[in-house]
Amino acid sequence: MRIISRKRLRQASEKHSEWEASLNIWYKVARHTKWKNFAEVRQSWSNSDPVGTCVVFDIANNRCRLITYIAYRTQKVFILYVLTHADYDKGGWKNACGC
Numbered sequence: 001m002r003i004i005s006r007k008r009l010r011q012a013s014e015k016h017s018e019w020e021a022s023l024n025i026w027y028k029v030a031r032h033t034k035w036k037n038f039a040e041v042r043q044s045w046s047n048s049d050p051v052g053t054c055v056v057f058d059i060a061n062n063r064c065r066l067i068t069y070i071a072y073r074t075q076k077v078f079i080l081y082v083l084t085h086a087d088y089d090k091g092g093w094k095n096a097c098g099c
Helices: 006-015 017-031 039-044 084-088 092-097
Strands: 002-004 048-052 054-059 064-071 076-082
Touching: 002 006, 002 054, 006 017, 006 039, 006 054, 017 039, 017 054, 039 092, 054 084, 064 092, 076 084, 076 092, 084 092
Parallel strands: 002 076
Antiparallel strands: 048 054, 054 064, 064 076
């Protein structure tokens, strides 16, 4: 998969250094796979959920939420948000996912 944009992962890691290792693991898993549907995503990363048109990944023992849009046909993962669990609960990100 092509990850767009890794910059958001780096920025989140700079702000929350405790997430860096987990975000790097997610990046390596996502980059080296070719997901065709959500079932395949779940096989690679069990702590993931479909929410509207997005896929939400629980990162760093549920302290971080990675909100993505996955274009399976073109093999691209768009990173929309990298949020703390508290910011995720506020729900502002849901508009981007058609919720």
